[in-house]
Amino acid sequence: xxxxxxxxxxxxxxxxxxxxxxxxxxxxxxxxxxxxxxxxxxxxxxxxxxxxxxxxxxxxxxxxxxxxxxxxxxxxxxxxx
Numbered sequence: 001x002x003x004x005x006x007x008x009x010x011x012x013x014x015x016x017x018x019x020x021x022x023x024x025x026x027x028x029x030x031x032x033x034x035x036x037x038x039x040x041x042x043x044x045x046x047x048x049x050x051x052x053x054x055x056x057x058x059x060x061x062x063x064x065x066x067x068x069x070x071x072x073x074x075x076x077x078x079x080x081x
Contacts, residue, residue, distance in 0.1 A: 052064045
């Protein structure tokens with residue numbers, strides 16, 4: 001599922017075989033989003049799994065905003081302010 005895929009036109013996200021590869025605070029992360037506002041994310045460097053549900057979705061961005069807030073609360077990420 002992590003094997004890179006080649007497309008004739010560049011994809012907006014780094015979509016693999018059912019999984020997206022994204023960056024979270026400079027770390028590779030792998031995830032998948034569902035139609036009903038759900039997202040799961042795995043950050044191998046931290047061996048951390050996260051899951052979130054938004055009743056209407058978050059609209060924009062590859063990573064649900066709550067994941068950044070969780071990492072900040074855990075002390076694994078600093079605010080960009």
